Amino acid sequence: MLGAVFDPRTEIGTLLLADGDPLGRRKHWIAHTLRPVGTLHLDAGAERALAQGGRSLLPSGVRAVEGTFGVGDCVRCLGPDGGEVARGLVNYAAAEIERIKGAHTRDLPRLLGYKGSDEVIHRDDLVVMAPPRAAS
Numbered sequence: 001m002l003g004a005v006f007d008p009r010t011e012i013g014t015l016l017l018a019d020g021d022p023l024g025r026r027k028h029w030i031a032h033t034l035r036p037v038g039t040l041h042l043d044a045g046a047e048r049a050l051a052q053g054g055r056s057l058l059p060s061g062v063r064a065v066e067g068t069f070g071v072g073d074c075v076r077c078l079g080p081d082g083g084e085v086a087r088g089l090v091n092y093a094a095a096e097i098e099r100i101k102g103a104h105t106r107d108l109p110r111l112l113g114y115k116g117s118d119e120v121i122h123r124d125d126l127v128v129m130a131p132p133r134a135a136s
Helices: 002-006 022-032 044-051 094-100 105-112
Strands: 038-042 062-066 074-078 084-089 126-128
Touching (some): 038 044
Parallel strands (some): 038 074
């Protein structure tokens, strides 16, 4: 029976193809399905880079780490005022981010003993949750 599925002369079943952009669906999954298991507190420059520039999150923009999480886990990114700026999948565990927070990417091998990724969260794995707040 399975052979009939692959036989082009046989009409069996219905093929359904997904519509839309795969990256868009992935970002929807990150934003609305995954539950964040940790929090990264960002400086104002990182908040602007994520919210306005569509950039990745680099270690230099991270000011504090909350929670225990591993590589690939979903975390919340909070701006200096405590508002949620973004959510994303991290490239480093919480303990590693604690060691590299505030550092330049060129310092990662020295701080960690290896360099896996320049980004704490790559822009393809990051969803902006709220626009940046206007300066008052």
